[in-house]
Amino acid sequence: EAQVTQNPRYLITVTGKKLTVTCSQNMNHEYMSWYRQDPGLGLRQIYYSMNVEVTDKGDVPEGYKVSRKEKRNFPLILESPSPNQTSLYFCASSLVGGYGYTFGSGTRLTVV
């Protein structure tokens, strides 16, 4: 089944404790992206990747890192999480950038 898999689905952590949210797709898509969803703000792009080893900042990249060492994986790294990063995070992939995104199930992150 074609899908984008995110893990974990839920995560509660403490301020400053490094964490990684994994994202994997099995559709051989070149384009992958991370979004955060907050009430009243919609979906805001954090980082995106056009291919292996090619990444770029979205609209809200501060406090986040990404890497794209393999085509299928695009992890989101929070080196020192803060409470303002409490949010619902979505990973997405597409064959052609921005078109027909397939979203993962989401990761609800709470930083206390």
Place this chain on the structure above:
Amino acid sequence: GENVEQHPSTLSVQEGDSAVIKCTYSDSASNYFPWYKQELGKRPQLIIDIRSNVGEKKDQRIAVTLNKTAKHFSLHITETQPEDSAVYFCAASYDFGNEKLTFGTGTRLTIIP
């Protein structure tokens, strides 16, 4: 960068009536406009999209219209049904194939039985 405004933020319509959601964008270079539907607790899913060389596109009960001069586009849902209840997001991209997709803030649509 691109800015997408979406209205209204909430919308309630009687089952069977039509619903219209409107978006405006700021960058005249944008030429790809998708719409996503997000049901409660689920992921966003693409429902329809339009490119700037087309003024209108229809798929069964949903349609999207685009006015490039005014820089706005709209989602129209006819004969609404309870399963249409969801949050709808519009988005805009500089170019078909450009990864930088900017979303609106969403419209919560409620269908009243």
